[in-house]
Amino acid sequence: MAKCSECGEYENLPYQCRRCGQSFCSEHRLPENHECAGLNEWNDPGGVFDSGFDDSVESGNSGGVGARVRSRIERETGTGGIMGAFRGNMTYVFLGLMWITFAAEFVVLFTAGGAAFSNIFVLSTGALQQGYVWTIVTSIFSHSPGSFFHIAGNSIALYFFGPLVERYLGSKRFTAMFIITGAVAGLGQIGVGALLGDPVTGVLGASGAIMAIMGFLSIVNPNLRVMLLIPPIPLSIRTITILYAGLSLFGVVSAGSVIPGAGGIAHAAHLSGLLLGVLYANVADGRRNVPNQIGSGGGGLGGPGRGRF
Structure with missing residues (x-):
């Protein structure tokens, strides 16, 4: 007896997929029924397996264009289509x-100036009041141009931790989680800043979404072992998350540093993202297990294309 990797039901005579190696019940044994990661290996961008039959031959003009549009969308979002390339690779x-x-930030700074830079990339109360609502999203992917460590640190964390959560949730839900937690964390930063007396607080960076990922992992697999670079000691993901949360909390409430963005660090955004990740982990159901330790190559998942959409 084995547990179906797709629906979680136990099967007396399970089927093992030759492409992804997972076990499935009879309903999900076919690769297309469990959205097998191995489908990417088929590489059918031209729709070779599509018969090319036009439904409009029998249905006349009614729905002919619609049928062709639907067929094109199915090809592009299917196994070998353009959108299929993003399956398992959203990290x-x-x-x-x-x-x-x-x-792009440097291009805008040198060509249009700091005001344009803020209006495009920085989430702030002023930006929202002026109608620059796109900064809710653009600020997630923006990082301080004066600090290479800012984007480098977030990139390293996303590279190692992101694929684990994407593998657990699937690419669609991981994408929604990353965007939503990043946006809410940014809004939380400027909201807390306003409450603590800094109504002009601006925020940018993916740190809130990264903290959501870490908070998520600390719940679904708290014993995940991570080797720190400095100092080089192994710690569990839960321990690292708790330490970082404590640091962020101290940054928000420490004496003489009441403003949550003091020191150029969006502590309130970190805490907001962490809380959201923990809350979501308690209600999310996973389709793949999280490994017990992180290896090279994006969390030990074998690189791009190994997740599920």
């Missing part, structure tokens, strides 16, 4: 967006 998409945005 790396977000990494790419962060560095592309980082480069």
